[in-house]
Amino acid sequence: MTTPPPPIRRLELADAPPAQVVEAPVHSDSSLPAAPGGFTGARRSIGAPQFSIRRMEIDDVSVSYANRDAVKGVSLPVRQGEVLSLIGPSGCGKTTLLRSLNRLTELTSTATLTGRILLDDVDIRLIEPTLLRRRVTMVFQQPNPFPMSVFDNIAYVLREQGSRRQRKKALEPAVHSALDRAGLFEEVKDNLDHPALKLSGGQQQRLCIARALAAEPEVLLLDEPCSALDPQSTQVIEDLIVKLRDDVAVVIVTHNLQQAYRIADHVAFMYLGDLVEYNSATALFGSPREQRTQEYVSGAFG
């Protein structure tokens, strides 16, 4: 990859004064080294993982749509106790890989998957999809609460398929705890009967996280959960994701390199369907082994 960056990034105004360079503030409290290689992300504020348990194993997985290969032979571990971030330019297959972890790719009739994905040492193809998707839940790019009350959004997950049998009272503790784990309970506890779609974007997204947590999953998949949100809501959700990593294995797809640097323990960089590099966040951003990774994290393309 020796292609020069696209010209738009080098646009210089003839009469413009030279850009003022402001030194980034130095955090003296962080023990982590500053990222070289032109990467200027905010410093990581999270500590090292306390433990890590392997929950999922992606083993030589390839996914193709009709005649286009989206993911080519990727192998990755997914561990509880850490946040795994998938990064890469648009169309690199990171979302497809994420969706194959709970067999959502099967909803696309043209998609075919080869290789194995194991959840606690069981091939996910042997697990009934509805059961698998309760163990591996997902949060999407656009906040998408269901058009019902805040309470019912969570209760929907807890109830048996389409049934309404369980009464409100019986579900209350579970609903409250899910909202609490998503850090939303304090904000909505007086308005549990309000329509969920009237919450703010950040609250909606946390409700979606609460919904995903209500199923008591082992793995939580997040597909660019902050890309539709403002910086403040983003920060709240990032803090939440880091907090969740001890309870569930977290896999997050993100376009935002700074975000990956801030919250991920391990980062997988994908490019054109290939897994280019998998490493700890500090190593991948600090001293990438591959040249493509180096170019991507320094902003040369993508």
Added chain:
Amino acid sequence: MESSLATPPAAPPPGGPQIPSNATKGAVEGSATWRLSDRIGLAICWALGLLFCAIAVAIAVYLFIQGIKYLKPSMLVTPAAAGFSEGETGGFSDAFVGTLIVGVMGMAIALPAGIAIAVWLVEYGRPAALARVTESTIEAIAGIPSIVLALFGTVIFSNTALAFLSRSNEGVVFGRSFFAASAMLSLVALPLIVASVREGLHSIPRHVREASYAVGKTKAATTRRILLPASRPQVATGAMLGLGRIIGDTAIIVVLLGATQNFAPVGGNFPFNYLRGAGTTLTNFVYEASPTGNLNQPQKAYAAAFVLLLMVLALNGAVDIIHRRARKVGTWSS
């Protein structure tokens, strides 16, 4: 030609036809710089819009005036009768009740069927060839004039196998009844319901369905608890439009319900003796009471038409309320 809709406040139009509008200051874009043909087009749109508003208002106002003048509440509870003067011929209670019956019975068939077809087309739609055929069939039904449906209905319901749905005499099946008329009328409403529900389902982003699947819900549970509730306004719109078409249809009533102005119950237990018999509706009554019909009592025709208009306006109002309520629940940003 200037339309004041889009005139910037700084440059008032120098003459030209002034079309009154509720233009606010700082309108989006002036038409002064448009090509002449575009400005003429805009003016034609305006003129046509106003023309149709005027026509609708004229009909409503005229019917209101006539209706209030001629409608007596007693007409709604007095059946039509034979007689030589307006005072002796009674009202149109049978027609009024008949309209309610075909409305309820037609919708009882068309609404569940329409929702089911729309859900199948949007959420399943496999095999694709069958879905395409279904789609064009529904469109074809929408295009068939109701008088043709009515004739087809006589063929079906005169069948001896369906004799239990209407009056029969010495093995000859009459084929005219509320059952027959409602069944064919449901076909008139069906395409509208299917189209509206499909539109509602299509407007739900894909990721909302996936969010439901992603917490382990089946397609059936998702459809029942998320998709259909989310498209409730469109279901209601389709139902109201369909109901409007049913109570407004005349051809099927004349052919399949009978040219009588009263209920003509047949033997059997209570509701079925009426439903198996011939009858009438408000549209049929208006047709017969108009100067071209057999009754020739235009005043009562106006009164009945006024009742019909009120029913349709009530349906429109109901749709409006449902949509306003849906807006309170909110929707997804796309």
